[in-house]
Amino acid sequence: MEDDRLSRVFAALADPTRRDIVARLSLGDATVGQLAAPYAVSVQAVSKHLKVLEDAGLVSRSRDAQRRPCHLEAEVFDLMTSWVDRYRRQAQERYARLDDVLANLEHEEGEAS
Structure with missing residues:
Protein backbone atom coordinates (compact mmCIF):
# COMPACT_ATOMS: atom_id res chain seq x y z
CA MET A 1 0.00 0.00 0.00
CA GLU A 2 2.83 2.43 0.86
CA ASP A 3 4.49 1.61 -2.48
CA ASP A 4 1.29 2.53 -4.35
CA ARG A 5 1.12 5.86 -2.55
CA LEU A 6 4.80 6.48 -3.14
CA SER A 7 4.33 5.68 -6.84
CA ARG A 8 1.47 8.19 -7.06
CA VAL A 9 3.57 10.84 -5.32
CA PHE A 10 6.58 10.37 -7.60
CA ALA A 11 4.34 10.22 -10.69
CA ALA A 12 2.63 13.45 -9.65
CA ALA A 23 7.12 24.76 -4.56
CA ARG A 24 4.72 27.70 -4.59
CA TYR A 39 1.16 30.08 -16.36
CA ALA A 40 0.08 30.48 -19.97
CA VAL A 41 -2.61 27.83 -19.45
CA SER A 42 -6.22 27.92 -18.34
CA VAL A 43 -7.45 27.69 -14.77
CA GLN A 44 -8.99 24.35 -15.78
CA ALA A 45 -5.56 23.02 -16.78
CA VAL A 46 -4.11 24.02 -13.40
CA SER A 47 -7.15 22.42 -11.73
CA LYS A 48 -6.27 19.17 -13.49
CA HIS A 49 -2.72 19.39 -12.17
CA LEU A 50 -4.09 20.04 -8.68
CA LYS A 51 -6.36 16.99 -8.98
CA VAL A 52 -3.30 14.80 -9.67
CA LEU A 53 -1.52 16.34 -6.68
CA GLU A 54 -4.63 15.78 -4.53
CA ASP A 55 -4.94 12.15 -5.62
CA ALA A 56 -1.31 11.64 -4.61
CA GLY A 57 -2.01 13.19 -1.21
CA LEU A 58 0.33 16.13 -1.77
CA VAL A 59 -2.36 18.80 -1.79
CA SER A 60 -5.71 19.30 -0.08
CA ARG A 61 -8.39 21.91 -0.61
CA SER A 62 -10.49 23.52 2.09
CA ARG A 63 -13.41 25.90 2.12
CA ASP A 64 -12.95 29.45 3.32
CA ALA A 65 -16.23 31.24 2.56
CA GLN A 66 -16.23 31.56 -1.26
CA ARG A 67 -12.57 30.61 -1.57
CA ARG A 68 -11.17 27.09 -1.84
CA PRO A 69 -7.52 27.47 -0.91
CA CYS A 70 -5.08 24.70 -1.76
CA HIS A 71 -2.80 23.48 1.00
CA LEU A 72 0.43 21.51 0.74
CA GLU A 73 0.34 18.30 2.82
CA ALA A 74 3.98 18.34 3.90
CA GLU A 75 3.86 15.02 5.77
CA VAL A 76 3.85 13.23 2.42
CA PHE A 77 7.45 14.39 2.05
CA ASP A 78 8.30 12.30 5.12
CA LEU A 79 7.24 9.21 3.15
CA MET A 80 9.46 10.20 0.23
CA THR A 81 12.36 11.16 2.48
CA SER A 82 12.32 7.85 4.36
CA TRP A 83 12.27 5.94 1.06
CA VAL A 84 15.21 7.94 -0.34
CA ASP A 85 17.12 7.75 2.97
CA ARG A 86 16.85 3.96 3.08
CA TYR A 87 18.56 3.61 -0.29
CA ARG A 88 21.06 6.37 0.45
CA ARG A 89 22.12 4.53 3.63
CA GLN A 90 22.48 1.27 1.70
CA ALA A 91 24.63 2.98 -0.93
CA GLN A 92 26.79 4.61 1.74
CA GLU A 93 27.30 1.24 3.44
CA ARG A 94 28.39 -0.29 0.12
CA TYR A 95 30.84 2.54 -0.47
CA ALA A 96 32.21 2.18 3.06
CA ARG A 97 32.78 -1.56 2.46
CA LEU A 98 34.46 -0.79 -0.86
CA ASP A 99 36.69 1.77 0.86
CA ASP A 100 37.69 -0.92 3.39
CA VAL A 101 38.49 -3.41 0.64
CA LEU A 102 40.57 -0.86 -1.26
CA ALA A 103 42.40 0.20 1.91
CA ASN A 104 43.22 -3.46 2.67
CA LEU A 105 44.48 -4.00 -0.89
CA GLU A 106 46.64 -0.90 -0.64
CA HIS A 107 48.00 -2.07 2.69
CA GLU A 108 48.74 -5.57 1.32
CA GLU A 109 50.49 -4.12 -1.74
CA GLY A 110 52.58 -1.87 0.52
CA GLU A 111 53.69 -4.87 2.59
CA ALA A 112 54.55 -6.90 -0.53
CA SER A 113 56.95 -4.24 -1.85
Missing part, protein backbone atom coordinates in the same frame (compact mmCIF):
# COMPACT_ATOMS: atom_id res chain seq x y z
CA LEU A 13 5.99 15.15 -9.14
CA ALA A 14 7.30 13.96 -12.51
CA ASP A 15 5.64 16.95 -14.17
CA PRO A 16 7.56 20.26 -13.91
CA THR A 17 4.37 22.34 -13.61
CA ARG A 18 3.19 20.24 -10.67
CA ARG A 19 6.62 20.52 -9.03
CA ASP A 20 6.40 24.28 -9.44
CA ILE A 21 2.91 24.32 -7.91
CA VAL A 22 4.22 22.31 -4.94
CA LEU A 25 2.40 26.04 -2.07
CA SER A 26 5.37 25.47 0.22
CA LEU A 27 5.32 29.25 0.72
CA GLY A 28 1.65 29.24 1.73
CA ASP A 29 -1.88 28.31 0.74
CA ALA A 30 -3.23 29.67 -2.55
CA THR A 31 -6.38 29.50 -4.65
CA VAL A 32 -6.50 27.86 -8.07
CA GLY A 33 -6.67 31.31 -9.66
CA GLN A 34 -3.58 32.45 -7.79
CA LEU A 35 -1.73 29.29 -8.77
CA ALA A 36 -2.80 29.62 -12.42
CA ALA A 37 -1.75 33.29 -12.76
CA PRO A 38 1.90 32.81 -13.81
